[in-house]
Amino acid sequence: MSKTISIIGSGFSALSASCYLAKAGYEVSLYEKNDSVGGRARQITKDGFTFDIGPSWYWMPDIFDKFFNDFGKKTSDYYQLDKLSPAYKIFFSDDVITIGDHMDQICKEFERIEKGSSIPLRKFITKAQDNYNIAINKIVLKPGLSPLELVTKDTITRLDQFYKTISSEVRKNFKNPKLISTLEFPVLFLGAKPNQTPSFYSFMNFADFGLGTWHPKGGMYEIVKAMKSLAESLGVTIHTNSNVEKISVENKKAKSITVNGKTITSDVILSGADYHHSETLLDQNYRQYSEAYWDSKTFAPSSLLFYVGINKKLENVEHHNLFFDTDFENHAEEIYDDPKWPKNPLFYVNFPSVTDLSMAPEGCETGFFLIPIAPGLEDTNELREKYFKLIIDRFEKRTGQNLNEHILFKESYCVNDFIEDYNSYKGNAYGMANTLMQTAFLRPKLKSKKVDSLYFTGQLTVPGPGVPPALISGKLVAELIQQNEV
16 A cells, blocks of 8 residues: 655645655655645736736746656646747836846847947856756755755856855956846845845746746646646645644654644654744654744745736836835844844836737736735734835835726735634745745755654755755655655
């Protein structure tokens, strides 16, 4: 008889793990507290408007390809993928930088801003590509069990890149503040400040400029639907509206979970839910990490988000838009160094209906506004309204058009919602930041050190935050389970 595995949560990492484990012959059941699968990658529809309320950037298409290839499938078997051209716009106070869909266009734009800058840019991206190949094909495929995993010929020759920062590397080669901000932006996906992120992570710049920005037609939730379909075809049983209330241990071995008051026994338990929350489901003596441990860690930001239905087509915007028209350093300090509601925040706006007409009614626009904020902040309706007005005023000024009178509706989402819907630690949106001291084996472990047959996956463990790392995290933990749970 095959071993049974209960998986808590249904985010990208949990769905990924469920597919690999089912393929390996385990009897897999997945339990999701909300009414739809996908974890933070959910979707809402209202009056003909479609919103991805979680991840909205499709980077590293090769990682998605590899995932589906592992099951004899292709992404095109499930969804249509389009490369965005241009990839995105960055709005500064006195200029707009447009990032094209290939290096020649990007170099031309850099030259417009600063003559001669395309030469160091090409060298920087070539180095970033080398790092990408090492990171994606070697480093991130390690389960984070030992520091020796990082000791290879490739990493030893690049040791200095783990102690230098992205910020120092960029500023050594570029002087124009707009170009610096443009090149420091991609590492924000890793959840930390550029001056705290190892320069080896420049591979994110290759993911950006080298591989491009993509969009699955119908939205990012198409990926979740694809993974759900794949998982069920492999025999995974998925239960929604199934809140896991406790993980029970007998003789130091994970024995069962309590779901909506019902006890379900299994041979192995894997949690893809928030790691901190997952450990609170255990009795105190079986938890690996104290509250002091979690409190000492650098977490990626939370977010204040607005989902807005607009009754006209907009001008001067792209699918992805970054508003860097205020001071980047000040906002970063208000997230990481002195957590508070930001005075003049940077923000991001996603209009998927610019390139995908299926996501809004004819003649309308679907808008998703995001302000990065520190996790754990006070969250009130009054604060949400204050910041909505602030960013809409700036949006109108920078794009030269009226928006307020064309808003049909808006929904907001912030710290309290991340906690309520996802049991997110301090309401963070993206997990634990990938700083030097929170990389690889220094992150919370995939396998419990105190309880046998108990495992974890997701953005608080290896490899780290982001959708592609989540897919890899699911594969890593599935391999670990196969090694240990014979």
